[in-house]
Amino acid sequence: MTEPLLSVRGLRIAFPTPAGGQAPVVDGVSFDVLPGEIVGIVGESGSGKSLTARAALQLLPPRAAVSGEIGFEGRDVLALSPRDIRALRGTGIAMVFQDPMTSFNPVLRVGEQIGEALDIHRAPPKQAREARVRELLSLVGIPEPERRARAYPHEYSGGMRQRALTAMAMANAPRLLIADEPTTALDVTVQDQILRLMRGLNEASGTAILLITHNIAVVASLCRRVIVMYAGRVVEDGPVEQVLTAPSHPYTQALLQSVPRIDQPAGRLTAIAGQPPDPASPPPGCRFQPRCTQAMGRCTAEEPPLDAVAPGHRARCWLALGQAA
Amino acid sequence: MLKLLLRRLAMSLPLVFAVVTLTFFLVRLAPGDPAAILAGEAPSPEFLAEIRAEYGLDQPQWRQFLAYLTKAATGDFGTSIYLGRPVFSVIWERFPATVVLTIASMVLASILGTALGVLAARHAGNRLDTVISAGSLLGYSIPGFWIGQLLVILFAVELDWLPASGMTTARVTYTGFAHVLDVGRHLILPAVTLAIFLLTMIARFTRTAMIEALNQDFILVATAKGVSPRRLLWHHAFRNAVVTTVTVIGLEFGAVLSGTVVVEIVFGWPGLGRVFYDAINRRDFPLLTGAFIFSSVVVIAANTVSDLVCAALDPRIRR
Amino acid sequence: MSLTLPRPALWRLPSLPASTVIGIALVAFVVLGTLLAPLIAPANPLALSTDILAPPDAAHPLGTDDLGRDLFSRVLYGGRVSLGIGLFSALIGVTVGVGIGLAAGFFGGAIDEALMRMTEVFQVLPKLLVAVVVVSLLGSSLLNEILVIGLLSWTATARIIRTRVMVLREEEFIAAAAMSGASRTRILLRHILPNVAPYLMASTTLQIAGAIMSESFLSFLGLGDPTYPSWGFLLQQGQLYIDSAWWLTTFPGLALAMTIVGFNLMGDGLGQSRAIGGARR
Ligand SMILES: Nc1ncnc2c1ncn2[C@@H]1O[C@H](COP(=O)(O)OP(=O)(O)O)[C@@H](O)[C@H]1O
Ligand SMILES: [Mg+2]
Numbered sequence: 050m051t052e053p054l055l056s057v058r059g060l061r062i063a064f065p066t067p068a069g070g071q072a073p074v075v076d077g078v079s080f081d082v083l084p085g086e087i088v089g090i091v092g093e094s095g096s097g098k099s100l101t102a103r104a105a106l107q108l109l110p111p112r113a114a115v116s117g118e119i120g121f122e123g124r125d126v127l128a129l130s131p132r133d134i135r136a137l138r139g140t141g142i143a144m145v146f147q148d149p150m151t152s153f154n155p156v157l158r159v160g161e162q163i164g165e166a167l168d169i170h171r172a173p174p175k176q177a178r179e180a181r182v183r184e185l186l187s188l189v190g191i192p193e194p195e196r197r198a199r200a201y202p203h204e205y206s207g208g209m210r211q212r213a214l215t216a217m218a219m220a221n222a223p224r225l226l227i228a229d230e231p232t233t234a235l236d237v238t239v240q241d242q243i244l245r246l247m248r249g250l251n252e253a254s255g256t257a258i259l260l261i262t263h264n265i266a267v268v269a270s271l272c273r274r275v276i277v278m279y280a281g282r283v284v285e286d287g288p289v290e291q292v293l294t295a296p297s298h299p300y301t302q303a304l305l306q307s308v309p310r311i312d313q314p315a316g317r318l319t320a321i322a323g324q325p326p327d328p329a330s331p332p333p334g335c336r337f338q339p340r341c342t343q344a345m346g347r348c349t350a351e352e353p354p355l356d357a358v359a360p361g362h363r364a365r366c367w368l369a370l371g372q373a374a
Numbered sequence: 375m376l377k378l379l380l381r382r383l384a385m386s387l388p389l390v391f392a393v394v395t396l397t398f399f400l401v402r403l404a405p406g407d408p409a410a411i412l413a414g415e416a417p418s419p420e421f422l423a424e425i426r427a428e429y430g431l432d433q434p435q436w437r438q439f440l441a442y443l444t445k446a447a448t449g450d451f452g453t454s455i456y457l458g459r460p461v462f463s464v465i466w467e468r469f470p471a472t473v474v475l476t477i478a479s480m481v482l483a484s485i486l487g488t489a490l491g492v493l494a495a496r497h498a499g500n501r502l503d504t505v506i507s508a509g510s511l512l513g514y515s516i517p518g519f520w521i522g523q524l525l526v527i528l529f530a531v532e533l534d535w536l537p538a539s540g541m542t543t544a545r546v547t548y549t550g551f552a553h554v555l556d557v558g559r560h561l562i563l564p565a566v567t568l569a570i571f572l573l574t575m576i577a578r579f580t581r582t583a584m585i586e587a588l589n590q591d592f593i594l595v596a597t598a599k600g601v602s603p604r605r606l607l608w609h610h611a612f613r614n615a616v617v618t619t620v621t622v623i624g625l626e627f628g629a630v631l632s633g634t635v636v637v638e639i640v641f642g643w644p645g646l647g648r649v650f651y652d653a654i655n656r657r658d659f660p661l662l663t664g665a666f667i668f669s670s671v672v673v674i675a676a677n678t679v680s681d682l683v684c685a686a687l688d689p690r691i692r693r
Numbered sequence: 694m695s696l697t698l699p700r701p702a703l704w705r706l707p708s709l710p711a712s713t714v715i716g717i718a719l720v721a722f723v724v725l726g727t728l729l730a731p732l733i734a735p736a737n738p739l740a741l742s743t744d745i746l747a748p749p750d751a752a753h754p755l756g757t758d759d760l761g762r763d764l765f766s767r768v769l770y771g772g773r774v775s776l777g778i779g780l781f782s783a784l785i786g787v788t789v790g791v792g793i794g795l796a797a798g799f800f801g802g803a804i805d806e807a808l809m810r811m812t813e814v815f816q817v818l819p820k821l822l823v824a825v826v827v828v829s830l831l832g833s834s835l836l837n838e839i840l841v842i843g844l845l846s847w848t849a850t851a852r853i854i855r856t857r858v859m860v861l862r863e864e865e866f867i868a869a870a871a872m873s874g875a876s877r878t879r880i881l882l883r884h885i886l887p888n889v890a891p892y893l894m895a896s897t898t899l900q901i902a903g904a905i906m907s908e909s910f911l912s913f914l915g916l917g918d919p920t921y922p923s924w925g926f927l928l929q930q931g932q933l934y935i936d937s938a939w940w941l942t943t944f945p946g947l948a949l950a951m952t953i954v955g956f957n958l959m960g961d962g963l964g965q966s967r968a969i970g971g972a973r974r
Binding site: 148 | 590597
């Protein structure tokens with residue numbers, strides 16, 4: 050078996066509540082990403098996807114209390130010194146964020162910002178840097194890279210900006226690219242182009258991708274494995290074909306029923322009745338139980354573990370584990 | 375950039391026009407005969423007639439207005455009643471001293487104000503931030519001339535460390551570097567006094583702009599690239615906040631120039647401010663209105679420059 | 694959870710930020726002092742004596758001026774002038790600012806554009822120098838000072854009110870009122886004005902601070918009304934004796950600084966206070 054590239058174990062992220070307590074918004078999350086693999090994380094907005102991703106680069110807000118382990122190439126990311134984590138950012142793990150409109154510094158040229166990513170880690174001579182910036186821009190399909198490098202972010206369209214952002218993330222050939230809802234702010238045709246770009250990069254450079262989305266259709270078209278999160282917990286985890294064709298967890302089933310079609314703008318997944326629980330006071334037993342149509346006695350009494358339902362396929366549900374009674 | 379410059383100039387000229395118009399009508403609104411106002415107290419009938427002819431006061435109002443505009447446009451603000459010399463030459467002679475004072479205090483205020491604002495933003499919510507914010511409230515709440523007076527009492531009268539008044543030491547003629555040093559010693563107290571207001575305004579607005587900039591997504595993106603905290607602060611956040619800093623300097627320039635009037639009185643600094651003071655107290659209205667129009671033009675010009683600098687710093691403003 | 698009953702407003706005062714409380718205390722202290730001047734003042738502020746330029750002592754707690762007048766009494770009475778001019782100019786400034794802000798925010802379009810251009814022009818002008826020229830030409834009187842300071846200081850209020858009105862205009866209840874057939878004037882007076890009212894407190898307080906500052910500037914230049922000597926006027930006199938009688942500058946300036954700091958602290962606090970900002974919904 051290959052060693053995982055990223056291995057998250059028992060990750061817990063909590064914020065102080067006004068009442069003086071701690072509200073865990075990510076609670077006991079564990080999963081792996083193998084080298085060169087594309088893994089999706091899906092879940093409703095607020096389920097803790099972004100925070101999980103940010104923890105991998107020590108990018109959490111200062112108020113957040115983190116525990117657990119995030120192994121990357123054998124090192125615990127959470128324990129790295131400020132200096133070491135800075136060296137890892139962009140080279141080992143790079144990130145692309147949701148909103149390409151606000152991800153670039155508006156007063157610096159796009160080429161400068163991509164060049165900065167190169168400068169920080171290897172400080173190439175000016176000419177080499179500029180050549181590499183042009184190369185990166187054409188790699189992500191930006192025409193006239195020479196001219197576009199000199200332009201400012203506001204002179205780019207949304208889709209172009211997301212491409213440039215991806216180019217910036219790829220600048221130092223990272224082993225893992227974390228893309229946090231990279232297409233949510235874009236319109237559908239552009240979404241498709243960006244996803245195709247990501248797949249292309251994965252195939253060409255072998256960069257593993259952790260793709261965060263609330264759009265399960267995106268997962269279907271791109272990922273090999275998918276992790277489903279609900280209320281700060283992983284509720285299902287397995288190969289895409291299995292999870293999407295035979296979902297084990299009622300939440301995943303509900304997600305699939307509410308799947309937005311690829312030819313429509315991606316909306317929030319609101320088709321499931323009810324609200325996710327307040328992280329400060331989760332319901333007793335299974336966290337999905339108040340909204341679950343199949344809930345039974347044990348579900349309100351005891352929280353199910355995340356256990357294998359098939360080889361390589363885990364679910365956190367008494368029913369799926371055959372232990373509902 | 376050239377287009378922007380032209381557009382800004384097109385906006386400034388009506389402003390200058392408005393200032394001149396305002397002055398024209400004020401002189402006419404003033405109680406009494408405009409000729410008497412422009413001629414000073416107890417003029418001889420001949421002199422009154424002369425003034426009437428010079429300003430065309432026997433002409434219809436609109437012609438007077440045109441004449442006034444033409445004169446102002448060519449820098450002809452009339453003759454100082456008290457000094458008997460062209461107003462413009464009096465102003466031009468005093469202007470350099472004010473420029474020295476203003477520039478010295480603006481440089482001081484910009485550097486210190488920016489540093490304090492950035493520092494406060496970096497420690498937003500902490501004790502250091504509270505101290506800086508409280509200090510800046512004091513700085514713009516306390517009248518500058520009173521701070522100047524206290525500085526004179528402390529550093530000049532009591533401690534006798536620095537000269538209390540003037541721009542150079544009287545009865546001694548220094549040349550070359552010694553002269554520069556001498557002026558520098560005289561400059562310290564008035565420049566500090568004048569800087570306080572601008573400094574606190576800069577600190578206050580820079581702080582807000584920096585806090586806003588540091589909360590932007592692009593800071594997170596840059597952090598994820600591996601950018602160092604220092605570079606995040608200055609290269610990324612401050613490059614955005616500096617536009618606010620420059621805007622504040624531009625907007626408050628009028629207040630700074632007004633401040634020179636009182637500061638120059640407190641420190642006996644021989645600049646434009648003294649011209650105002652003397653003109654007020656001698657009821658030398660041609661001198662007063664001339665100094666006013668001149669100062670307004672300087673303020674408007676400074677504002678235009680600050681707008682252009684902002685445009686150079688922020689590509690989104692350029693068009 | 695304990696039961697919370699609506700408490701009288703006064704009881705909630707201690708929940709204001711400390712800086713606001715300090716501001717209110719400073720202002721209250723100064724206002725009380727000037728109001729009670731006839732009771733506190735050791736002497737008639739105009740009464741001459743042979744005790745010329747005497748430093749502070751038991752008889753004259755803040756010393757005397759060049760004509761032997763008691764400085765403490767002059768500071769107390771001078772406060773009446775400074776505060777009075779500050780208050781009335783602020784009222785003028787706020788009234789004009791509210792009018793312009795309401796009109797710009799409510800009508801939008803060309804009216805807004807024109808009014809905001811005018812606001813920009815006013816912001817750029819060296820206002821204090823304009824005031825100097827106006828008062829010099831039209832004469833030094835309380836009324837002229839109040840008018841000129843008031844009419845030059847409406848821009849901040851206008852901007853705040855405009856922004857607020859624009860937000861309100863979009864809000865549902867205004868839309869609802871419009872649909873139920875209320876006239877524009879009625880919407881403006883019945884719905885928008887009451888909702889900007891909480892902001893007026895903060896605006897007025899800050900304007901008073903600014904107006905007192907402007908007045909001291911004019912008086913220091915010799916443009917104050919000599920029959921009503923304000924703190925700035927006292928400071929102008931102090932300047933003449935700056936190398937021999939420090940008290941003449943120190944104490945009137947201290948009163949002036951305390952007052953302006955007090956009003957600014959109060960205004961900042963009121964502007965930020967959610968309790969007041971969201972009071973009337
Ligand atoms: N800075 C923060 N302070 C307090 N709570 C936060 C903060 N950031 C995120 N949260 C909470 O954490 C939860 C998970 O957030 P996030 O990871 O952004 O969700 P997702 O990306 O799945 O939409 C949300 O309920 C959110 O309210
Ligand atoms: Mg998210």
